[in-house]
Amino acid sequence: MxxxxxxxxxxxxxxxxxxxxxxxxxxxxxxxxxxxxxxxxxxxxxxxxxxxxxxxxxxxxxxxxxxxxxxxxxxxxxxxxxxxxxxxxxxxxxxxxxxxxxxxxxxxxxxxxxxxxxxxxxxxxxxxxxxxxxxxxxxxxxxxxxxxxxxxxxxxxxxxxxxxxxxxxxxxxxxxxxxxxxxxxxxxxxxxxxxxxxxxxxxxxxxxxxxxxxxxxxxxxTVSEWGAMHAESDDAWVVQPRLAWLASRRLAASDGDALLAHAATIRERLSGTVSPTMVAAYGRNEKGEFVERSRGFIVPDDWPERxxxxxxxxx
Known part of the structure; x- marks a missing residue:
């Protein structure tokens, strides 16, 4: 296992x-x-x-x-x-x-x-x-x-x-x-x-x-790349606080639904990221819970050069 x-x-x-x-x-x-x-x-x-x-x-x-x-x-x-x-x-x-x-x-x-x-x-x-x-x-x-x-x-x-x-x-x-x-x-x-x-x-x-x-x-x-890739995403996106960087997380159905309801606002907020930010994408499983599908960083467009x-x- x-x-x-x-x-x-x-x-x-x-x-x-x-x-x-x-x-x-x-x-x-x-x-x-x-x-x-x-x-x-x-x-x-x-x-x-x-x-x-x-x-x-x-x-x-x-x-x-x-x-x-x-x-x-x-x-x-x-x-x-x-x-x-x-x-x-x-x-x-x-x-x-x-x-x-x-x-x-x-x-x-x-x-x-x-x-x-x-x-x-x-x-x-x-x-x-x-x-x-x-x-x-x-x-x-x-x-x-x-x-x-x-x-x-x-x-x-x-x-x-x-x-x-x-x-x-x-x-x-x-x-x-x-x-x-x-x-x-x-x-x-x-x-x-x-x-x-x-x-x-x-x-x-x-x-x-x-x-x-x-x-x-x-x-x-980068912010630009992420915006283009996930503009039509049906995942619920969450910024991962630093103390939540270890194990994957689960969200209650009500929390995931609330995130989906505000998906456009969340994506707009993330598109203005000015420092590297860890995010996770959550999708609904067969139990109705939202489970983590992927995890990554969104970084400013000038970050790769630096x-x-x-x-x-x-x-």
């Missing part, structure tokens, strides 16, 4: 996000990741136990909401960390040893590791979590894309730079001399826990070799 079908088994939106974080495919290919990739489960029985645990949590998610729906968690990375911390604290697999502990040298913070955990078999792991959403800016003329072709929507982040930072700085924290003073008995095996979705302008792009074959995909279009410059910038 693929990740999307697993996520669809749960009704609560926060439980869906947690299930997505646990079961979504890795962005990176294990053979090209530069470090071992993290796996939430050591055995098939732990995976099955987690599915059962999520089903129970879905019926009564109050404790998860209390942890993850903190008004102070306004950044997507913090929200994802809170979900994974909840799983490691309360779930049926590995157990949490420490989370988000700063590492200091002479009172100056030099880094903060994400998670230390111990598996049922006794393995002691250091996980660094990254949940990333990049747009591929290459034009498809190159034989193969490069990681530097994948840029953040606001052009403040780039996949190659993030990957290098994870490998050379974040994963190295538990091997530094300063770490020994914290008293966490090791050794600790560093692993990458990297999830997300990559957005493409066309279908002809051969992804960068570092990327996993099953990585989640979306699309991006993004290509950013992809080539030496930082």
């Amino acid at each position: 693929d990740a999307e079908r697993l996520v669809d088994a749960y009704g609560d939106v926060t439980v869906r996000d947690l299930a997505w974080l646990l079961f979504a495919p890795d962005l990176l290919r294990a053979s090209h990741a530069g470090a071992p990739l993290a796996h939430p489960f050591e055995t098939p029985s732990e995976r099955d136990a987690t599915l059962d645990w999520l089903a129970v949590l879905d019926r009564d998610p109050a404790t998860l909401h209390e942890r993850a729906r903190n008004p102070k968690l306004t950044r997507l990375g913090f929200y994802a960390e809170s979900l994974l911390e909840y799983f490691l604290t309360h779930g049926p697999a590995a157990s949490l040893v420490a989370a988000n502990v700063p590492l200091r040298r002479q009172r100056v913070t030099i880094g903060e590791f994400d998670f230390l955990l111990q598996t049922a078999r006794g393995a002691r792991l250091h996980w660094e979590l990254a949940v990333k959403f990049y747009l591929h800016i290459g034009d498809g003329s190159a034989a193969t894309a490069r990681l530097s072709d994948y840029v953040g929507p606001n052009l403040q982040d780039r996949f190659d730079l993030k990957h290098e930072r994870l490998l050379t700085h974040q994963l190295a924290l538990t091997s530094r001399a300063e770490f020994a003073s914290l008293g966490f008995e090791g050794p600790w095996e560093p692993q990458l826990y990297i999830k997300g979705r990559l957005f493409y302008h066309g279908e002809s792009v051969t992804p960068a070799p570092e990327l996993g074959d099953a990585h989640l995909r979306g699309w991006w279009r 993004a290509r410059e950013f992809a080539l910038t030496t930082i």
Whole structure:
């Protein structure tokens, strides 16, 4: 069963996000990741136990909401960390040893590791979590894309730079001399826990070799392109808030009908997009619910040129 079908088994939106974080495919290919990739489960029985645990949590998610729906968690990375911390604290697999502990040298913070955990078999792991959403800016003329072709929507982040930072700085924290003073008995095996979705302008792009074959995909279009493609669309369009970027969403029939009733106004508003905006298209299923059909970014018409410059910038 693929990740999307697993996520669809749960009704609560926060439980869906947690299930997505646990079961979504890795962005990176294990053979090209530069470090071992993290796996939430050591055995098939732990995976099955987690599915059962999520089903129970879905019926009564109050404790998860209390942890993850903190008004102070306004950044997507913090929200994802809170979900994974909840799983490691309360779930049926590995157990949490420490989370988000700063590492200091002479009172100056030099880094903060994400998670230390111990598996049922006794393995002691250091996980660094990254949940990333990049747009591929290459034009498809190159034989193969490069990681530097994948840029953040606001052009403040780039996949190659993030990957290098994870490998050379974040994963190295538990091997530094300063770490020994914290008293966490090791050794600790560093692993990458990297999830997300990559957005493409066309279908002809051969992804960068570092990327996993099953990585989640979306699309991006300029305002002009999107307007021309979707002028006659019968989908219900929704702007996805940043904290709704993980799992797919469902809409009640009444909400979807309301969106369709105001479709022209929504399309007009989106046609005036001045910064990259994630949107999702919803269509009605056999139960009358509106389910997500696709997800993508609408970007200003001048964004591609600026993004290509950013992809080539030496930082």
